[in-house]
Amino acid sequence: MCVVHGCSIPLPKWVTEEMDKDQDLAYTDRCGRRNYEYLSLGADTIPALKGRTPIQCYADFMRAFRDHLAPYMGNTICEIQVGMGPAGELRYPSYPESNGTWSFPGIGEFQCYDRYMRASLKAAAEAVGRPEWGNAGPEDSGSYNQWPEDTGFFRREGGWNTDYGQFFMSWYSQMLIEHGERILSACSSVFTGTPGVKVSVKVAGIHWHYGTRSHAPELTAGYYNTRNHDGYLPIARMIGRHGAVLNFTCVEMRNHEQPQDAQCMPEALVSQVANAAKEAGVGLAGENALPRYDETAHDQVLATAAEKAEEDRMVAFTYLRMGPDLFQPDNWRRFAAFVKRMTETGVRDVSREQVEREAQGVAHATQGVIQEAAVALCN
Template identity: 45%
Template structure:
């Protein structure tokens, strides 16, 4: 993954000389390509349909010259409110202005806080953006991207991932850190987060669903006993392990509605993206979030507020695979599912958070295997230690290859792709880069994921020279 600010907010390439050397160094050790966020807030910053692709053209030309491929993320969200967001890139000013006129354009929590990180999925088809709907606006943006880079589609540009929510992930903004908006609600790990369904459009949808279910009394608001962003499950009436409202007829209704609205949004986004890039030779993808805290309790509280109805069996709620509906949407549109946590062990986290990144990863990979959907992985945190590398390689290689495992559905095929987070100053320090070079070599030798015709891993002297040429000042700038 390239730096979040490889293109600045003003539409300039951030230190192109250092970027070029870094790309060349990655190519020479056998890396296949890079991922780049294509920020809505940068490209269309000057007004509706005023697209500025100049800096992205310069970056993609550099990537192409280095012999690398590109995964382009259509980033229709803001940067600055989540883990790893070290820069601030807001939505376009004209979108934020539209939000002042129509506050329900943004997700809203029970306290009335409007989150300007991304547009609410309930506003997908509301003509509030200078006469266009958000879906029309996203489509126009991607058509402009397609027309600008049509020569690279299918060759240099091999994957288009469409952002479907905060961090580009298909989820609700249930756990924002909001370090750049200090008056906003502040989530901290391992808080359960909050439901984001208190704008007028979402409440209208909830009311309609409650009426159809024959319980009009369920449609006036979200659950009343869910606590706040930083509560723990056992501190609330809704999420407590035994006897919580999640495990009730009402809880099942609300969580089914809340999660299905998210899945439908992903379906709409992928369908639109497929129409824009059909027959262009690119792989389509969406990304799910790795909400691994409280995974090992029955209510899966943090996943529920994020929109994943993934629970163990209870009195009223049967055991549910909250990710299978998303995988089915990927299957429907021929898309790849991107997921994180590939480097994590359960033991990396405090025991009292009941984290389960290993089980969560296995669950989602198993769903992808069942529906024959390609699975692509990422590491959640930027790590260069051997334990993380070993875990990534083990996961990428898959598990099991005998006929009995195939019949039982317990085999996990190799990942389709792995993207390392992140191209930054630490990566290009001599020690880290040498360990990363060995990691890339092992990925090729032990997983078969890398194209052996790409790069020249024996040419260590050249790659080291490129790393050394990146000045300390440039390293700091690239790692902003």
């Protein structure tokens, strides 16, 4: 399911009906709360959906999408972002905001307590000769809205950096990577041979508490990224094995705009992910995390996405989101200038003043159409 900024696209009813019959198909936290945003990846290979596995069903959906929209492939449709988790992102639903369970900047909770995930954890612990590690996740990892130093596991010298913590995080993150691998394998079997279409995978921009040693919110989401361990390079390499693009968010954010007491560092996080993509030989695409219509955000996107050496530039950028606010006259003029500047990246003899003049002309020429769009979106 996708739930982000007022957009809600739930799982199909026939899937949730099967989840009602077997609630262990849903991600589950330590207290037994079930999450219906996405099927638990622990059930990827279980024939739990009327005799078929979730991956098989997803492959069927992708095939139907390809066949139904075949005339648009490669021209209108040039990128297909394959959903891999809540809000379409490759992650666990560790910070469920829609139902009020979590609020920013809480650390979230591990989602490994359905019976399928527990069986996998038990097998992994036995494989390393430590069966006592396979009973459950960390007992001292806190709750959704706590901060790292409130917990035994995530505090500065906490359990995350012990042998047990390293075992658990390796297993938890590897399960996520293997989930991505299975979906991209299915995707490749469907879209290979479809010219002009790139596949992309969205990775969440979890920038809060990034300045701490444990990076707790990233860990609960499945990104084994700490002061001592790079969690994004293995993901980038997995994506690269299938020729896909890594799509990353929060590229419009600046460090000083975020709460400093929560050690938010979106610029450092974007830089780390960009370096991982470069090392893995993967194309990096981006999008803004919040609806922003101001020039400060536009400038940051340009600095992140475009004003670099040609080989390091983002391959695509998705602007979120189209709504009535975008079509307000000043916002639309700024947006037109932003698009022009993105288009003219690398052309150094085009001044900002010239771009602004051209954007003013676009805004004037499209005024009637834009007013109609704004009215339609408000109704």
